[in-house]
Amino acid sequence: MHVGFVLNPVAGMGGRVGLKGTDGKVAEAIARGAEPRAPDRARRALERLAVVAPDTTVSTAADPMGERLVRAAGFDPARVVDPFGSSESADPPAPTATTAEHTARVVEAFVGAGGDAGADGDGGADSSAPVDLVLFVGGDGTATDVASALERAGASVPMLGVPAGVKVYSSVFAVSPEDAAEIAATFSRTERREVMDIDEDAYREGEVRPELRAVAHVPVADDLQSSKQTASGTVESLAEGVADDIREREGEGVTFVLGPGSTVGAIKAALGFEPSPIGVDVWRDGEVIVRDGTEAEILAALDEENVIVVSPIGGQGFVFGRGNPQLSPAVIRQCDVRIVASRAKLDDVRALRVDTDDPDLDAELSGWVRVRVGKFETRMMKIV
Structure with a gap:
């Protein structure tokens, strides 16, 4: 060769x-x-x-x-x-x-x-x-x-x-x-x-x-990714459920790092603000504290309790490493991770993936995770 x-x-x-x-x-x-x-x-x-x-x-x-x-x-x-x-x-x-x-x-x-x-x-x-x-x-x-x-x-x-x-x-x-x-x-x-x-x-x-x-x-190999696809189906119920959960934490000082994409964008809209559709917004105690943030701005906004809310990108199944590099290893390591996705999006992927530039972190994130797919419903998916 x-x-x-x-x-x-x-x-x-x-x-x-x-x-x-x-x-x-x-x-x-x-x-x-x-x-x-x-x-x-x-x-x-x-x-x-x-x-x-x-x-x-x-x-x-x-x-x-x-x-x-x-x-x-x-x-x-x-x-x-x-x-x-x-x-x-x-x-x-x-x-x-x-x-x-x-x-x-x-x-x-x-x-x-x-x-x-x-x-x-x-x-x-x-x-x-x-x-x-x-x-x-x-x-x-x-x-x-x-x-x-x-x-x-x-x-x-x-x-x-x-x-x-x-x-x-x-x-x-x-x-x-x-x-x-x-x-x-x-x-x-x-x-x-x-x-x-x-x-x-x-x-x-x-x-x-x-x-x-x-x-x-x-x-041709199984590890070649598909091109990104536009997610189909509505996510209103999912967005309402996640937004309700976030509101319940208001006054507790919990920092929510809200990733890019249409699914998390619907959550941002349900919280009552205009989302950065392909950017990362940071929300705490009922207000946006960082809009379309860089890695440095997100890190500066983090506090004692932080939660990333992120959705797989299109039809690839990537939770981290495609379209959201602001969510760097330094950011991820200071946050709990919550994954949300429409049922239609998950139906199109066999597994979820991460590619953070940090192989050790990729290994830590791998395994079975619970993905929020509705107002109350979840589905188990594996990060490989």
């Missing part, structure tokens, strides 16, 4: 600082104190790949798009594609200097459409051989860049995503970095799947406009 590995080093940086995405917002994310998320997720995928398939041939992109991490995981790259045209003595570009065009150049070189310019073959394998799989780290924007490059090259090489973006609407991603490595090492067939992306400016205004950007060959 010859894997072409490429990293979008700034993917996901806008999430925890409340930007709902990073496209065109890298400078603002940094100004808000954002820290890189994607490199650590890349590291996790590569380290797992080195365990499950140590003989894998890996080609990669020059830093900051992959080389250092590939070597640190123990792979000697068969090829290092330099999309920047840098000299060997030059320092690598800053992560913020990377663009969609750089990703496209790397992918096109992987599949033989980029020529040998700027490429260095220093491993034992044939550095000019096309890769068998493009393994990329990023979000929907990166997935679009990879798929578009493959399409322009006329290549049927499959692609697989290590999820690191704020928005992960496409069905080309593995559930976690480790799952991506497992799939890359073991898949035996592919199928055509959709690459979706949304208008981030509209998304920041609370409107989700998913658009089909490409259809790509993707390895």
